[in-house]
Amino acid sequence: MGEELKEKLFHPKENGWKNTDETKKQEIFKLSKNYMAFLNQAKTEREFIKQARKLADANGYKDIIEFETLKPGDKVYFVNREKSMYLAIIGENSIEDGMHIIGSHVDSPRLDLKPNPLYEDTGFAYFKTHYYGGIKKYQWTTIPLSIHGVIVKTNGEKIDVTIGEDENDPIFTITDLLPHLAQEQMEKKLKNGIEGEDLNLLIGSIPYQDKKVSDKVKLNILNILNQKYGITEVDFTSSELEIVPAFRARSLGFDESMIAAYGQDDKVCAYTSLMAMMELDHVKNTAVCILSDKEEVGSMGNTGMESHMFDFFVSEMLNKLQINRPNLLDKVFCFSKMLSSDVDAGFDPIYSSVSDKTNAGFLGKGIALVKYTGARGKSGASDANAEYVAWVRNVLEKNNIQYQLTELGKVDIGGGGTIAYILANKGTDVIDCGVPVLCMHAPYEVTSKYDVYAAYETYLAFWKE
Ligand code: MN
Ligand code: MN
Numbered sequence: 001m002g003e004e005l006k007e008k009l010f011h012p013k014e015n016g017w018k019n020t021d022e023t024k025k026q027e028i029f030k031l032s033k034n035y036m037a038f039l040n041q042a043k044t045e046r047e048f049i050k051q052a053r054k055l056a057d058a059n060g061y062k063d064i065i066e067f068e069t070l071k072p073g074d075k076v077y078f079v080n081r082e083k084s085m086y087l088a089i090i091g092e093n094s095i096e097d098g099m100h101i102i103g104s105h106v107d108s109p110r111l112d113l114k115p116n117p118l119y120e121d122t123g124f125a126y127f128k129t130h131y132y133g134g135i136k137k138y139q140w141t142t143i144p145l146s147i148h149g150v151i152v153k154t155n156g157e158k159i160d161v162t163i164g165e166d167e168n169d170p171i172f173t174i175t176d177l178l179p180h181l182a183q184e185q186m187e188k189k190l191k192n193g194i195e196g197e198d199l200n201l202l203i204g205s206i207p208y209q210d211k212k213v214s215d216k217v218k219l220n221i222l223n224i225l226n227q228k229y230g231i232t233e234v235d236f237t238s239s240e241l242e243i244v245p246a247f248r249a250r251s252l253g254f255d256e257s258m259i260a261a262y263g264q265d266d267k268v269c270a271y272t273s274l275m276a277m278m279e280l281d282h283v284k285n286t287a288v289c290i291l292s293d294k295e296e297v298g299s300m301g302n303t304g305m306e307s308h309m310f311d312f313f314v315s316e317m318l319n320k321l322q323i324n325r326p327n328l329l330d331k332v333f334c335f336s337k338m339l340s341s342d343v344d345a346g347f348d349p350i351y352s353s354v355s356d357k358t359n360a361g362f363l364g365k366g367i368a369l370v371k372y373t374g375a376r377g378k379s380g381a382s383d384a385n386a387e388y389v390a391w392v393r394n395v396l397e398k399n400n401i402q403y404q405l406t407e408l409g410k411v412d413i414g415g416g417g418t419i420a421y422i423l424a425n426k427g428t429d430v431i432d433c434g435v436p437v438l439c440m441h442a443p444y445e446v447t448s449k450y451d452v453y454a455a456y457e458t459y460l461a462f463w464k465e
Contacts, residue, residue, distance in 0.1 A: 036249035091286035098335030105295030108263035109133030111243035120218035133296030141176040144246035151239040269341035276459035334427035340420035344368035346436035361436035363448040366402030370432035375415025382421035384431035
């Protein structure tokens with residue numbers, strides 16, 4: 001009697017694997033396998049966008065610039081400075097009735113080279129770095145690191161750099177003190193154990209063979225770089241070189257239920273939404289996929305979501321649909337719906353004290369909807385309206401997709417944000433909707449394959465709605 005009533009009235013948050021049959025499990029594992037292969041090709045925002053563009057081209061999408069006019073069913077994209085991208089399928093309904101937007105970010109915490117990175121000290125050559133995004137600095141020492149990015153010469157020539165990924169490439173690392181001599185260091189607060197200025201990448205130790213010249217190791221490195229890339233030291237000043245973990249994405253656990261990989265925040269949502277977008281053909285409402293940059297440092301700049309580049313893209317759609325008029329852009333935003341597809345903090349039993357177990361996001365329990373983020377009394381939160389949460393729930397429930405409504409940690413313990421507020425400020429209905437992650441922002445982040453698949457299903461269902 002009580003059990004029946006309980007079943008009827010309670011909202012259980014079940015482990016998704018429990019109701020997964022073998023066929024579904026194979027599908028889940030297949031998507032994750034492709035996801036891991038993609039991650040290995042796309043560790044930085046530029047690499048992600050490059051791969052995304054290839055996929056889009058192969059699936060009938062074209063640069064919006066190539067279109068004179070647009071009609072329902074047309075597939076368009078716009079690549080913004082190789083670092084962010086918007087894709088859209090024009091819907092059967094008028095775009096005036098609003099778009100269905102899914103927005104993720106493709107940048108991840110990392111170490112960037114300083115503008116003048118190269119120096120020599122006591123027989124070693126180093127690159128100086130400046131960390132990007134919120135990292136725990138000690139996690140970035142004594143792990144294999146690779147260098148990715150571009151060097152642009154004054155004549156406009158752009159040199160792509162990827163070193164440390166191929167088995168035959170060398171890797172790089174940042175040293176840390178041996179425990180035998182670390183007594184003082186170990187007394188420090190964890191956040192001060194490794195200083196930002198000490199995150200210097202070890203890149204060489206052979207001196208240039210010439211008795212008289214100084215800075216021999218630095219000279220030898222520059223000579224190697226000159227032969228390999230045709231650059232001199234000044235060319236670093238117009239480069240964007242990013243240091244990322246050299247690990248590959250791997251299945252995690254004896255049961256292979258999880259994924260360990262760098263940059264899953266937020267490439268897991270970026271990838272699953274992109275794959276869902278590639279599945280779509282005709283849609284009722286104009287479907288838009290945002291792959292943004294600079295989320296980890298506040299979404300500023302002309303590749304970040306705060307810029308007007310997205311407005312420009314939507315305006316171009318309105319122009320080419322030949323319906324544009326003053327203030328139409330505002331109207332379109334006000335009638336649009338959005339999933340801010342960004343990762344959620346997964347509940348970690350080892351660090352359970354930071355979470356409210358009743359409201360935490362759990363790995364393996366499905367897509368996480370975060371009604372509001374923010375910190376200290378929801379400050380800075382974009383809080384989804386109950387009406388919109390109900391609308392999203394309905395989409396998920398009728399498509400049999402398992403979801404959980406979550407909060408980022410206990411009250412007053414911390415907080416965070418996503419790009420949700422940016423579109424919400426334009427009048428769009430937005431809710432955060434992503435995959436729970438363990439050790440977010442660490443060089444190796446952990447997700448559940450079940451949730452990765454749930455994200456894919458969610459994004460597909462939202463766009464088909
Ligand atoms: Mn994120
Ligand atoms: Mn993040």
